[in-house]
Amino acid sequence: MLGTEEVAVRADGGDGVDGEGVGGGVGEGGVEVALELLENLAVTIPSLRSEVGTLSGGQRQQVAVARSLLGEPKVVMLDEPTAALGVRQTAQVLALVKRLREQGHGVVMISHNLADVFEVADRIFVLRLGKGAGNYPVGEVSREDVVGAITGATGNGGAGGGQ
Numbered sequence: 566m567l568g569t570e571e572v573a574v575r576a577d578g579g580d581g582v583d584g585e586g587v588g589g590g591v592g593e594g595g596v597e598v599a600l601e602l603l604e605n606l607a608v609t610i611p612s613l614r615s616e617v618g619t620l621s622g623g624q625r626q627q628v629a630v631a632r633s634l635l636g637e638p639k640v641v642m643l644d645e646p647t648a649a650l651g652v653r654q655t656a657q658v659l660a661l662v663k664r665l666r667e668q669g670h671g672v673v674m675i676s677h678n679l680a681d682v683f684e685v686a687d688r689i690f691v692l693r694l695g696k697g698a699g700n701y702p703v704g705e706v707s708r709e710d711v712v713g714a715i716t717g718a719t720g721n722g723g724a725g726g727g728q
Contacts, residue, residue, distance in 0.1 A: 644675045646674065688701065
C-alpha cells in the first residue's frame with residue numbers, strides 16, 4: 566500500500582502531508598479541480614479537508630489513483646492496489662478500477678489475487694520467471710489455467726503466451 570505522503574490529491578502537485586487535508590493548501594481553482602476529479606471517480610472520502618492519515622487504506626488508494634490522473638494519462642498502472650486491504654476497502658478500489666475502465670482509461674493491474682484480477686480484467690497476462698507464460702481473454706480461461714501458467718504446471722497457454 567502507498568505511504569501517506571504519496572496519496573494526497575493536490576492540483577498544485579503538493580503532497581498533503583504536515584496536517585493538510587487531501588485538497589488543503591491549494592488555491593480555489595485547484596480545489597475545484599481536485600473536487601471534480603474525486604467526484605468523477607466517485608471517490609469516497611469525507612471531505613477535501615480530511616487529513617490523509619485519517620483515511621482508510623481503501624480511501625488512501627482511491628486518492629492515490631485520483632492523484633495519478635491529474636496529468637490526464639491514457640494508461641494507469643496499479644501495482645498490487647488491494648494488498649493489505651480489508652474486504653470493504655478492496656471493494657472500493659476494485660470499483661474505482663472499473664470506473665477508470667468505463668471512462669476510457671487503459672488500466673494495467675499487477676496482482677497476485679486472482680479473484681481481484683478476474684473481477685476487473687478483460688485480459689490476463691502471466692509472467693513466470695520474467696517471461697510471458699500466458700496471455701488470456703478473461704472470458705476464455707479458467708482460474709486453474711492461469712494458476713497452471715503461474716506455477717509452470719502447464720505450457721505457455723493462451724494466444725501469444727510465451728512471447
